[in-house]
Amino acid sequence: MSRLIVISNRVSRPSKGGEQGGLAVALAAALRQSRGIWVGWSGNVTEKFTGQIAFNEDDGVKTATIDLEEQDVDEYYNGYANKTLWPLFHFRIDIAEYARDFEGGYNRVNQRFADTVSPLVEPDDVLWVHDYHMIPLGQMLRRKGHRNRIGFFLHIPWPPTRLLVSLPHHSKLVETLFAYDVVGFHTEEWLESFRHYVEKEMGGSVDGDHVTLGGRTIQAIACPIGIDAPEFIAASKGEAAAKMQEQVRKSLQDRAMIVGVDRLDYSKGLEERFNGYARFLKDNPDIHRQVVLVQIAPPSRGEVESYQEIRATLDALAGRINGEYSDVDWTPIRYVNQGYPRDQLAGIYRAARIGLVTPLRDGMNLVAKEYVAAQDPEDPGVLILSRFAGAATQLKDALLINPYSPEEMSDAIGKALRMPLEERKRRWQAMMQIIEEQDVSWWRSAFAMRLEDAHKVREPQEA
Missing domain, CATH: 3.40.50.2000 (Glycogen Phosphorylase B;)
Structure with a gap:
């Protein structure tokens, strides 16, 4: 069985009767079964980023976390993730903030995650990246030579094309999704909005679940998350x-x-x-x-x-x-x-x-x-x-x-x-x-099945 590596902004370490969210409950069993690792930000701030990884194991789930600099948190998390992408993807362009420093910090932190995760990845591992904080991470991992199966799941809505185009460098961000093998959304509406953007703004093509852009084809699917x-x-x-x-x-x-x-x-x-x-x-x-x-x-x-x-x-x-x-x-x-x-x-x-x-x-x-x-x-x-x-x-x-x-x-x-x-x-x-x-196990299995079907070997993403 391939090992699963989950990458998300924050890591939720298992606890008895705690306040874990749906993502934590969904992934804990799969991580245990595959001897996998959950990688993310610790939530802590360090004076200078070192890339040092803190490994822990709780209730059979291994986690690997890194600390970020204060500037990283301001620009990547409070900035691009929560002042730019979150309001835009929830159709609130009236309060979305577009700052060059935010975008730069977002890309810098994603690159730091790619650099941190890269030494942990073995050739047969399956990587599953989660949510709007990590959209470009797959492309950065491809550029480091990883040819593993990599999936991405968006836990928030995907905005209509007419709103997404308000984002500076929107096409550059969307293009990074084509480094993944499978991209998942909760609903057909969000999936259709993604397809529409790729066709109308980027000149891509759609054939059922397969979406092609510039010679690269991914599976884009609707796969609603459930509860345990x-x-x-x-x-x-x-x-x-x-x-x-x-x-x-x-x-x-x-x-x-x-x-x-x-x-x-x-x-x-x-x-x-x-x-x-x-x-x-x-x-x-x-x-x-x-x-x-x-x-x-x-x-x-x-x-x-x-x-x-x-x-x-x-x-x-x-x-x-x-x-x-x-x-x-x-x-x-x-x-x-x-x-x-x-x-x-x-x-x-x-x-x-x-x-x-x-x-x-x-x-x-x-x-x-x-x-x-x-x-x-x-x-x-x-x-x-x-x-x-x-x-x-x-x-x-x-x-x-x-x-x-x-x-x-x-x-x-x-x-x-x-x-x-x-x-x-x-x-x-x-x-x-x-x-x-259609509970959380169904969701996890449905997405994992698509990722299993994806090509085990694919050409590295162009730099």
């Missing part, structure tokens, strides 16, 4: 979940809970969600005291100005709504700026009558799948889901809404609260079937 469904179902029935569920229900005093769990990010539509909930309160004064919105939003990327602004906006908006609608013994919004371990989150989801997942744009959104998986089959809650989340293409039995419309969100909340048990069960069963069939 059995693990999450088990967690929702565990002791930690039961304790949290009981704690939440006691504090609610028989009120129906609407839950939102999102990283504090403008792409998640939190301001629009609060406004939609406020519209629901305005439209339904007779049930004010019967419902509470619990929004869990741990902060992220605090060094980026746009993230500071969204936090200030939400603080003010939650305060205004609570000030307008609260009573002495009822507060309509509980706004929590901290995260919870997955087993406790499972209990929070299970206690909620409604899961409100309303991003303005999202590559997938695993919270939607986790909410469904955590439900009691005999009394499931209702998922309200943005039609602009990648998960909407799979979870068609959710109440799909336009998150920009407060009226549509208000109507969906009212419908979910009134929904009969039989309809709730029918919708839940349909979504659960998809979540279990």
Whole structure:
């Protein structure tokens, strides 16, 4: 069996009952099985980059991490990755920042990763590169002479051509993807946007899953990531979940809970969600005291100005709504700026009558799948889901809404609260079937199968 080397911006070391995300859960088993290595940034800053690798092994998963200089973090991570690519790929060109230093830092750090990984690579290894932080890494590895099978998976949306062309040197960035053997996206929409760009802007050609540019052909596929469904179902029935569920229900005093769990990010539509909930309160004064919105939003990327602004906006908006609608013994919004371990989150989801997942744009959104998986089959809650989340293409039995419309969100909340048990069960069963069939193991296997089929030997990328 070929060894797997995973390369991503950050490495998530396995932990019991921790806050590991979907990527960590997805890849840990494959790394164990193949004696593989997960390579990434440690999250630490060093005065001078040395390329020194810190090796660790936790629960059978080997990791290799490097420290970056402060300038690297400013230009590569806070800069090009999170001020340029993230907003652009989430259709927010109005707040995307284009700075030459950002692009230079991005390429410099990718080259540092290539230099670091290169000595670790054996001829039969399969390399799997993840996300927008590492787009050019495959080309840099090819230039170092590696002819291994190399795959790339994008965990965020791919923007339409009309937006992507606003990026300086956009064609140069996209061309680097043709160093990979397989490039994966979550949905057919993101895949189609990629194909359209290659055909219309670069003069490439598309033949089914094969996309050709300048004599190089890659497989470009849609392969939606899932959750570890059995693990999450088990967690929702565990002791930690039961304790949290009981704690939440006691504090609610028989009120129906609407839950939102999102990283504090403008792409998640939190301001629009609060406004939609406020519209629901305005439209339904007779049930004010019967419902509470619990929004869990741990902060992220605090060094980026746009993230500071969204936090200030939400603080003010939650305060205004609570000030307008609260009573002495009822507060309509509980706004929590901290995260919870997955087993406790499972209990929070299970206690909620409604899961409100309303991003303005999202590559997938695993919270939607986790909410469904955590439900009691005999009394499931209702998922309200943005039609602009990648998960909407799979979870068609959710109440799909336009998150920009407060009226549509208000109507969906009212419908979910009134929904009969039989309809709730029918919708839940349909979504659960998809979540279990196309879980994280299916995703990993589907992508790995494509990579196995790719040519084991290919010509090195031209310098």
